[in-house]
Amino acid sequence: MEANLQEQLRVVGRGVVDLIERKELEERVAESIRTGRPLRVKFGMDPTSPDLHVGHSVPLRKLRAMQQLGHHIVLIVGDATAMVGDPSGRNKLRPPLSRADVERNLRTYVEQAGKVLDLSKTEIRRNSEWFDPMRFEDVLKLCGRMTVARMIERDTFQKRIADNEPIGIHEFLYPLMQGWDSVVVKSDLELGGTDQLFNLLRGRDLQREEGQRGQICFTTPLINGLDGRKMSKSYGNAVSFNDEPDDMYGKIMSIEDGVMRDWYTLLTDLSDAEAAALLAGHPREAKARLAQEITCSYHGLEAALKARDSFDRRFRDKEVPEEVPELAWPASAPPEGLTLMSLLKELGLCPSTSEAKRLVEGGGVRLDGEVQSDPRRVVAKPAAPLLVQVGKRKFARVR
């Protein structure tokens, strides 16, 4: 334990919303320094979708910081809990996931987490390890540790009750399962998003009932997505770890001005002073830097600069991007050519002819830079490559 107490507390506490209890944290960190025993810091991720997004990186970055302080990270891959589905923040019953879904998602999850965490120093556990062998009797015993009154006082359930939305009994089990994970791995601390506080505290309760010291619970802010709502894959407003550099950069450039400060503190390594200086300048510059920083952390500086460059050329200078995908003239096309709307569909630039028709009528389609207005216009196979632009972003060269 090289860092001193104050330094450790500063790192752990930065950007944290809830901390239960600060005093216990001080005690345990001090104890850890004294005995040389790293703290066991638990974090759980349910493989409910195939990709992680930058919202996940907020707690992951905190874990990395703690890892660098020498603490031990236990990453719980919630393959058992994923099938129950965390009701936190949900206003609907979710469709159940199958084992197969979970397995598929799980593969990419850990790998993606490795973009932030040092996996060689991380203990990774699946919670099916202890949930699969459980007997019904054990489950009942666990259920006995919680009351219905306590469970339904949660906001998320209150809201559903008010809206006459269904609540599955199994959803009540979720917090208990997550809590039981803590008992099994004997965590000293558990981290989660602010919506996780209830679940985190269940772990603390259960550990105490099992004669362990209750874990310290701390939460990091949830980050808003591109549209200002909570970032979530299912809202389609997320920046994913796996987004291509250009895409990632572009998505970040479209965030609301108001969220930049949060993104700077939660998603970049820039100091508060640096961020403040950037935010004091022109918002576009501040956002460009933000986009660059974040893109850089997933794809490296070179890719980030390249993304920045091509973004500027395309959107600021309104040039045609340098790398335009080439598409072959549809083989099925008759010799006299295709109507514009069919062509767009055949090329895969629009999902349906009707959609293509609408886009053309709405003035969203250009051929060689010229706005088209007639979706029924017949386009013959071009002699020279034809530049097709659909909306602001989609380009293709057809030959």
Added chain:
RNA sequence: GGGGAGAUACCGAAGCGGUCAAACGGGACGGACUGUAAAUCCGUUGGCUCAGCCUUCGGCGGUUCGAAUCCGCCUCUCCCCA
């Protein structure tokens, strides 16, 4: 177990025998403006061999010239009572 209410397009929500591919709002998409920000304005929002045709209103059957609208059964949800 008994009684009541309900299931409509991405979401919310009208419609209650023809004029319904289905009002309205949100979202999304396209356009204008711009900093691919916000706000605002305009347009679009089932599919197709596209001035026409085809498939949609929880599922399956039925009544009718004609059903999202009426009837029967089924599935699911909510509420009240037990």
